[in-house]
Amino acid sequence: MAGITNGQFCSKMSIYGFDVLTIGGYNADQNAINAGLKIIERGRPEFNITENELYNHIEEEIKLIKSHNNYNGQVSVNLRSSSPKPIIEISKIKELDIIEINAHCRQPELIESRCGQALLENPEILYDFVSKVVKHCKKKVSVKIRANVVGVDDITIAKAINDAGADYIHVDAMKPGYDCADFGVIKSIKSSVDLFIIGNNSIRDVESARQMFSSGADGISVARAAINGTLPFDLSGV
Ligand SMILES: Cc1cc2nc3c(=O)[nH]c(=O)nc-3n(C[C@H](O)[C@H](O)[C@H](O)COP(=O)(O)O)c2cc1C
Numbered sequence: 001m002a003g004i005t006n007g008q009f010c011s012k013m014s015i016y017g018f019d020v021l022t023i024g025g026y027n028a029d030q031n032a033i034n035a036g037l038k039i040i041e042r043g044r045p046e047f048n049i050t051e052n053e054l055y056n057h058i059e060e061e062i063k064l065i066k067s068h069n070n071y072n073g074q075v076s077v078n079l080r081s082s083s084p085k086p087i088i089e090i091s092k093i094k095e096l097d098i099i100e101i102n103a104h105c106r107q108p109e110l111i112e113s114r115c116g117q118a119l120l121e122n123p124e125i126l127y128d129f130v131s132k133v134v135k136h137c138k139k140k141v142s143v144k145i146r147a148n149v150v151g152v153d154d155i156t157i158a159k160a161i162n163d164a165g166a167d168y169i170h171v172d173a174m175k176p177g178y179d180c181a182d183f184g185v186i187k188s189i190k191s192s193v194d195l196f197i198i199g200n201n202s203i204r205d206v207e208s209a210r211q212m213f214s215s216g217a218d219g220i221s222v223a224r225a226a227i228n229g230t231l232p233f234d235l236s237g238v
Contacts, residue, residue, distance in 0.1 A: 002044075003045025005023055007023060011064060014073075020074045022098075025105060026077065026080070028080060029081040029082055029085070031113035032081055055089065074098055078100040079102055080102040087137070088136040098139060100141075101141065102115070103117065104116055120152045123160040127160040130165070141167050142169070147174060147185040155188060170221065184215075190215070197219070198221050199216075199217030200223070204224075
């Protein structure tokens with residue numbers, strides 16, 4: 001979560017049994033940085049780090065998480081960019097395990113800058129983007145998408161990500177108008193691709209986590225339920 005999930009935040013999460021902790025989203029190219037500045041102006045939290053400082057900043061944040069005694073898992077970084085180049089550059093950070101391409105954020109400023117959810121508009125462009133990252137980076141590659149975006153075919157997008165050689169598809173299974181995930185979209189993606197599916201949205205207790213797994217997710221992720229600093233459930237029970 002932009003402006004929130006930094007190394008310090010994730011270190012606090014290290015006691016809850018997560019296999020992966022994700023920092024970011026960070027704005028990785030000048031287009032995304034400019035969009036982030038506009039978002040800050042209207043009062044929404046964002047990480048405000050220059051392009052030159054980003055590599056070292058992320059490296060330090062990862063070291064902070066990995067130096068935490070309670071944590072033996074992996075660290076992922078969620079990046080917004082209109083081109084693959086800065087993502088490939090940041091993937092060179094030695095301590096980093098997973099690089100996550102953000103094709104998810106829907107703030108208008110980011111979409112206008114051809115970042116985040118804008119990457120879902122054209123499956124061929126997304127395929128090309130993900131292929132370049134996969135080809136040039138030696139880390140595992142995750143792509144975070146938002147489901148049920150008007151005009152976007154989730155299965156076509158999932159297949160493009162699969163064919164491009166990504167390791168994970170991280171699906172915010174948002175169901176507009178509902179306070180729960182769209183488990184049907186997870187089932188459909190599961191039957192269409194071989195990717196490791198990280199199911200996300202509205203996981204707030206053991207029941208919602210189990211439902212996500214029984215819909216076909218191979219893993220789950222939790223965002224808003226983590227913001228309070230105390231998850232209301234024990235992951236070992238899932
Ligand atoms: C304040 C805030 C900032 C967020 N920033 C990001 C981001 O930078 N990158 C991203 O992929 N998702 C971002 N998200 C989305 C969450 O990671 C997650 O996909 C969404 O909140 C649904 O999951 P949840 O129901 O567990 O919160 C953000 C969510 C919130 C509430």
